Amino acid sequence: MEFFQMLVFPGLIFLSVYSFALEYFDRIVYARLQNRQGPPWYQPIADFFKLLGKEVIVPASVSKLWFKLLPVFAYAANLAAFLYIPLTSANSLYPFSGDLIVVLYLLTIPTLCFFLAGYISEGVYSGLGAVRALTQLFAYEVPLFMALLAPAILADSWSFAGISAYYSAHPIMMLVNIPAFIIAIIAAQGKLERTPFDAPEAETEIVAGAFTEYSGKLLALFRFTVDAELVVVASLLAAVFLPFYASNFIISFILYLLKTVFIVFILAVFKGLMARLRIEQIVAFCWKWLIGIGLLQIVLNVIIKGAF
Amino acid sequence: MSKNLVIPIGPQHPSLKEPACFTITLEGEKVIEADIGIGYNHRGIEKSCESRNYYQALYIIERVCGICSHSHSTCYLSGVEKLAGVEIPRRAAFIRTIFGELERLHSHLLWLGVAGHEIGFDTLFMYTWRDRELVLDILAMLCGNRVNYGINTLGGVRRDLEPQHIDDIRRMCAKIEERNNYYVNLALSDATLAARLSGVGMLSKEDALKYGAVGPVLRASGVKSDTRRNDPYLIYPEIPFDVITYDSCDVFGRVVVRVLEINESIKIIRYCLDNMPDGDIIAKMPRKIPAGEVVSRYEAPRGEDVHFIKANGTDIPERVKVRAPSEANWHSMAHMLKGDYLADTPIIIAAIDPCYSCTDRAITLNNAAGSKRTDWEAIRKHGIEFYRNKGVDVSRILLPEKINY
C-alpha cells in the first residue's frame, strides 16, 4: 500500500501528470496575457517525448557518470520533497515534527544540481549560468525561508500538521501572513528561475545557462524537473499559507487543485509583467526589500504570538 | 577569477537574428573588451546590380534590407531619376512619403518588440508586434506585399491610393497613436524597464559624432540631425514635423526617441492624406539612363541611407554603392559595450537596430602569389585556421561530396 502511494498518489505518477498539466496552465495563462492563442493542451507532453527521441550528446571532456546522474538527482530530490508535503489532509505520507524544514532543504538540491550540471559541462555559457544560479540561490533562499518560517513561528510548530492545526483553530490568523505570502511568491519566482529572476537561464544572453550542453533525454529530464519544481513549490505554498482541508477526500483533492492553480496563476501573471533583472539587481532587490519585509513579518508574528 | 573569461556571442546565438560574431572579454560579469566580427551574411548585392537593368536592380536594391526596403529603393530611385532628369509627379511623391512613414512605424514597433525580448520582457514584445500587424495589414492592402512593398518604380509609384484605403489608413493611425501613447507612458513609468535601460550603452554626444553614428542613436545622444530636415527630399520641405532628440545618451534614450518618432510619423501620414493632390502617379522614364554619377540620401528608420550610382548611358548601371544606416552605427558598438555588464550586451547590440546583411561587404583574400582568385579549398583552409585561432576546431566537420545548389 505504501509503495503504491509513493508510486501513484501522491507520488511519482501524480507528480508527473500534474506537472505537465500545470506547465500547460502556466503557458496558456502567459500566452493569453500576451494576447496569443497559446499551445494546445498536449504541448508539454509532446515537447517531452520529442526531446526523448533526440540524440544525447555528452561533451568529450566531461565526466559521463555525473553528467547523466545530475538530472536524476534533481528529479529525485523534488519527488522526495513532494512526498513530505501534505496535499489532501493535514498529514503528508510521512509526517513528523520538522518536516517543513526538511522540505525546504530538499528543495535546495535541484538548484545545486543545476549549478553542478553547468559547472561540470565546461562550456562558457553553462559556466556563467551555473555561477548565476548559485548567486541567485543566495539571493532568494533567505527570504524564502523567512517567509515560510513566519507562519510556522505563529503556529509554534515546525510541522505541516501543526501549522494546519493552528490555523484551523484560528483561521483569522492566516491574514497576518499576507506579506509573507507575497514575499514567498516573489522568492518562488526566483527559485523557479522565471522572469524577472531568470538571469541564470537568460536565453538572449547565455543561451540556456547551465543546461546549454544538455540534449535529448537528459535535457528532457531537466525540463521535467523544472516542471515538477513548479508543482512542489505551489503545493508547499498552499500547505503553509492556505492550510485548510476538507474531510472528504474528493472535495479535499479539488480544494488542493484550486489552491495550486491559484498560486500558479499568480506566478504566471507575475512572469509576464516585468523585464528580466540583472543578477546584481536581483541580489540587491532580494536583500534590500524581501529580507527587510521578511524580518518585519517575523517580528510582527513574534509580537502577536506573545500577545495572544 | 584571475584569468579573464572570453565569451563568443555568435555567429549563431539566440539573441542575434542574423549572424555576427562578438568576442566579449569579461572580468566577472563586466565587459572589458569587445571585438566585433561581421561579414557572415555577404550576398554580393552591389555586384549583382551591375549585371541587371535598372528595373531589375530596383528589386535587388529593395531586398538589401527586409525592414527598410522602401528606404533603399526610394534612395536608389531618387538617384536614377536625377540622372535621367525626370521629375516624379507630385502625387507619386506623396505616396512615397506615406509609404516611407508607414515603414518607419512598423520598423520602430518591431524594434521596440525586439528590445523588449532582449531584456526578457516578452509581453511588451508580443504587444508591439501585435500592433505592428495593423501597419503590415495596411501595407499589404495598399501594395500587395507585407515587407518588400514593390510600390516604387522608375518615375513614380505602381499603385494608386484609393479613397476607401484612406479611411483605413486613418483608422489605423488612430489606433497606433493610442497604443503608442500607452508605450510612451509605460516606458516612463515601469521601474524594471528603467532599471535595465537607463545608463546602459552610454554614447556621449562627442563620441556619437566621432564614430559617425546616425539616426535614432545619434538623436538619442542629443544631436539634432535628420536627413528629412537637413537635406529634404520628396515633399519633406513642406511638411511640419519635429526632429525628436533626447539627451540621456543611453539605451533608454533610444527607446524614447523611437516611440516619440512613431507619433511624428503618424503626424506626417495625416498631413499627406489631408493635402494629397490629384494627378498622375507615374512619369515617363527612358530605359537608358544618361551617363553620370549621383549620390542620394534618405532618412531610413535606422538612420541616414546613402546610395551612389554611376550610369554609363546603357540600361544597366555601372556601379551601385549602398551605405546602409546600420553600417554607420557599427563603429560605435565596441565603445558602447565596454564597461557594461554581459547581461546588457544583447540590448546594447539591439539598440542600434542592427541589420547585418545590410552591412556586410566582400573581403578579398590575397594568396602568396598575389593573385586575387582564391579557390574553394583555400577558403576552407583559411576558415579552419581562422576558427582555430579563436579556439574552435571545425576541421573534423565533413563536407558532402558534392554540394547541390
Add this chain to the structure above:
Amino acid sequence: MKKKIPGAIIKTAFPTIFQKPATVGYPFEPLKIDDDYRGELTYDAEACIGCSMCMRDCPANAIEIINIGTKEDKKFKAIFHLDHCIYCGQCVDSCPKDALVMSNNIELASLDRNNLKVERE
C-alpha cells in the same frame, strides 16, 4: 518625472487574459488575404504576343515564354519557376497585353522543389 513602479503593464495585461487572442490558428483557420495581394502568377496564353518583355525585366529569371506553335501560327507557353519568383509583380507591369496577372493564392509551399516549376498554356 513620474513615480516608477515595477510591473506597470498589469493594468492592460490582466484584462487581456480574458480577451480574444489576436493570433489566428492559421493552417486550421482561414487567413484573410486581400484580393490584390501579390500571389501566384496567372497566364493568359491567348493574349500573349511573345514580346518577352517580362523575361527581360524579371529580376529573378523566374519566367520563361516559349513558342510551342510554328513560326507562322504562334502559340505560347509560360514556365514559371515559383521557387525563384520574388513576387514583385514587375512582369505584370511590363506586359503590354495584360497576359500576366497575379492572383492572391499564396499557399504554394511544397516539399519538392520540382513542384514549384509550373507550366501554363
